Amino acid sequence: MMTTFSFDLKKTDGKARRGTLTTPHGVIETPIFMPVGTQGTVKSLDPVDLKEANTQILLGNTYHLMLRPGSELVAELGGLHKFMAWNGPILTDSGGFQVFSLAQGEARGEGSNVGGSLVKIDEEGVTFRSYIDGSSHRMTPEDSMRIQMNLGADIIMAFDQCPPGKSSKAAVQQAMDRTTRWLYRCKDSMTSPHSRLFGIIQGGIYEDLREAHAKEITQVDLFGYAIGGLSVGEEKEALWKACGHTTQFMPEHKPRYLMGVGTPDDLLDGISHGIDMFDCVMPTRNARNGFLFTSRGKVIIRNGKYQKDTRPVDENCACMTCKTFTRAYLRHLYKSQELLYYRLASLHNITYYLRLMEEAREAIERGEYARFMAKRKAAHRGE
């Protein structure tokens, strides 16, 4: 296996960035969106579907995979790539976000709706209960690294403490300081030559904390850096203010990942603030709930107006769903709760997100990103 990792910033357009991120499993053109494969599968899609949707890198959820089927088993079976038959790049999260969000009853991974679990945080790590069977588990920064190395992800995320969105400044400061201490422990135990570590910048919506933590985290020499602790309940305006404030303190020649964001418009905004990588369950989860993204805004497929609509979901989309099926048929499948619906809808939404990223990359290359963004946002509003 190649162990070459690199990030090449090819062009900027305002703060928007066009780059390539090289991993042993392939080259990723940025800006990019990463579909979420929580339990070793992007819900309802197979690897061929993912390739057809132009997926360049997947996100796997450490929390879910450590509990089922277990990271040792995945390692024994040859790693997550082989296990799920996905030969492209994979990024795994640290598991921390799910552990903490379960404490607040709002897991971001796909498929975990068990809230109110008992979570205890101390300086060493976190103790929590399994969402599957209630069994008690312990996770330290060292455990998270070991598990992610077992999974064999190309990009491994540092184990951080992500406080709730409306935390006090003191609580955010405390989580941020611990995140820094944990980062050093993560780095020390990240021994695999097949993976690279990303650090995570916390600091909530507080500009001074964001600046301080960005400086602390980027002082550690890592392959890339993420912005965590956003999209956790704060206002959109506060999110972009914090994001924009943070990116200015991040190194230019390393990839920047905004975690857990967001809508198509959010991705456009993120790119305008200099973000290179995104992940979110929104395209797949919304698909399953009947919300389809199109170049002219959302299609709520259950609506009666689609009953006899023989058009594809999006006339500008080249995905298998749009090439093959009508809105009328998708509505029928959705109302009938047919399994085929979930795949067709997920395939479309993922294709839509990834095509949007492709168009954004092209716009940056042309030096027309601002114009492109304004145009797409207007189209999304139906203008």
Added chain:
Amino acid sequence: MMTTFSFDLKKTDGKARRGTLTTPHGVIETPIFMPVGTQGTVKSLDPVDLKEANTQILLGNTYHLMLRPGSELVAELGGLHKFMAWNGPILTDSGGFQVFSLAQGEARGEGSNVGGSLVKIDEEGVTFRSYIDGSSHRMTPEDSMRIQMNLGADIIMAFDQCPPGKSSKAAVQQAMDRTTRWLYRCKDSMTSPHSRLFGIIQGGIYEDLREAHAKEITQVDLFGYAIGGLSVGEEKEALWKACGHTTQFMPEHKPRYLMGVGTPDDLLDGISHGIDMFDCVMPTRNARNGFLFTSRGKVIIRNGKYQKDTRPVDENCACMTCKTFTRAYLRHLYKSQELLYYRLASLHNITYYLRLMEEAREAIERGEYARFMAKRKAAHRGE
């Protein structure tokens, strides 16, 4: 559209038959198994999956489609083929079986588990309640024909009365006589040049009734004939005795369809009794419940012994599931109730059924069907 229909019996081997059935949507090599697409989709599979599994003809359920989305809507949208983007042949059942089996709380279609619905049968037709919303519906032989013509199936089934498996001889006789009277009404109202009608032979497990009804039904000049009223709760031995007794009174040069059967071994038995066509929800329903058919018998994928099993479900299978994924991964998906599992498992089981039919056809062509059947049954028992 071509309106050519024909059946060509190419070879016999004992009672087993090798034929070709031509319809406007394509040629079907028999013996053949028809995957069941209850609600305008074979659960979890798309048309490309079905083609890859070597599907030659699908079955659609009139009962489900008339209630949702409604046959007029399907007609307006261009018919069932276009609606579901399946350009191969389709056979629709009459709706009668589901109506009657719902009265007994055991619908054979995929996805209808609502029992105890009120069903009233009279000479004119049947009154029943929708399994979706409890609304009252009326279906006569004329309605069934109209609905099936709306759907635009290549092969349309006569509206028959199928009595429960353990009915008294008098009750079977009554249902059988009514089925004959209804067949004449069906034939009179079957006006589409794009479809052909199959009659259904009833008579339960009573040999004299089977003989009498086979003679009555086959006296009507139709494109093909089906054996109904079996696989409804009677013993296997009684089923095959009744089936074998019936086929001898069926015309040699018309296709013979045994409705609602069955396991892989049942298909082998049916072929040995001179059956050309089969349908059953078993491969797809069993797939979803974790039962996978293989050349060496059943794989119950939840079993712990598959936890680290890196073999495909069936080493002799060329389906995408077996070419791509391990038993260990499928077990993980099944236990995690992941949507991808249902598709991968259904694709495999349907492929298995259709490959078995292909091998049966080859065995008949070689004049070795009996030997082939014995060998396959032994393999299914794990011998």
